[in-house]
Amino acid sequence: GQQLNQSPQSMFIQEGEDVSMNCTSSSIFNTWLWYKQDPGEGPVLLIALYKAGELTSNGRLTAQFGITRKDSFLNISASIPSDVGIYFCAGADNNDYKLSFGAGTTVTVRA
Amino acid sequence: KAGVTQTPRYLIKTRGQQVTLSCSPISGHRSVSWYQQTPGQGLQFLFEYFSETQRNKGNFPGRFSGRQFSNSRSEMNVSTLELGDSALYLCASSSGQLLTGELFFGEGSRLTVL
Numbered sequence: 001g002q003q004l005n006q007s008p009q010s011m012f013i014q015e016g017e018d019v020s021m022n023c024t025s026s027s028i029f030n031t032w033l034w035y036k037q038d039p040g041e042g043p044v045l046l047i048a049l050y051k052a053g054e055l056t057s058n059g060r061l062t063a064q065f066g067i068t069r070k071d072s073f074l075n076i077s078a079s080i081p082s083d084v085g086i087y088f089c090a091g092a093d094n095n096d097y098k099l100s101f102g103a104g105t106t107v108t109v110r111a
Numbered sequence: 112k113a114g115v116t117q118t119p120r121y122l123i124k125t126r127g128q129q130v131t132l133s134c135s136p137i138s139g140h141r142s143v144s145w146y147q148q149t150p151g152q153g154l155q156f157l158f159e160y161f162s163e164t165q166r167n168k169g170n171f172p173g174r175f176s177g178r179q180f181s182n183s184r185s186e187m188n189v190s191t192l193e194l195g196d197s198a199l200y201l202c203a204s205s206s207g208q209l210l211t212g213e214l215f216f217g218e219g220s221r222l223t224v225l
Contacts, residue, residue: 040218041218042115042216042218043154043201043216044216097144097159097167098156098159099214100156101146101155103151103153
């Protein structure tokens with residue numbers, strides 16, 4: 001299946017900082033998504049992007065669907081302790097009936 | 112409305128045994144997907160079902176199988192367990208016929224193989 005390269009693998013950030021993570025793929029996707037997983041829980045959808053070039057915000061989160069359809073980034077502004085968790089990018093080719101996930105970015109916030 | 116429910120939440124098996132995991136999707140959702148999550152590997156796609164039909168299958172050996180019932184509940188089975196099968200198995204449901212990505216995940220079943 002498609003391989004998604006997500007970076008960075010982990011990050012330690014200071015409360016209040018802005019952070020950024022990105023994802024690249026060798027294949028194009030029709031949909032890019034960002035999920036967050038808290039310890040002991042399943043991933044929860046944060047943002048879904050359906051159109052190349054689209055920039056979408058959800059509170060302090062902003063994500064963009066790359067113009068080539070092979071990449072996406074997620075920004076978190078003014079990080080707070082509850083931003084701790086693992087963030088996953090995922091791509092969907094609507095004809096495949098599956099998501100391809102990146103390996104995740106583990107975010108730890110220093111108070 | 113109730114979320115995706117997976118049972119059991121935790122289980123321990125030994126090599127060579129088999130295991131069955133269950134997933135009840137959100138009411139009204141007809142698509143159920145299964146993913147395997149291991150540390151550092153992200154989520155690997157196992158299979159997806161819609162209205163009792165498997166529409167796609169990931170690159171896992173034949174020891175991994177699944178099915179969906181008429182009420183959209185799904186089960187996955189792993190036979191002849193190996194140590195490497197230790198993982199968190201996540202089930203996700205979706206409402207649409209097209210899988211656009213808005214998946215709702217359960218809390219997972221954590222399998223440990225000794």
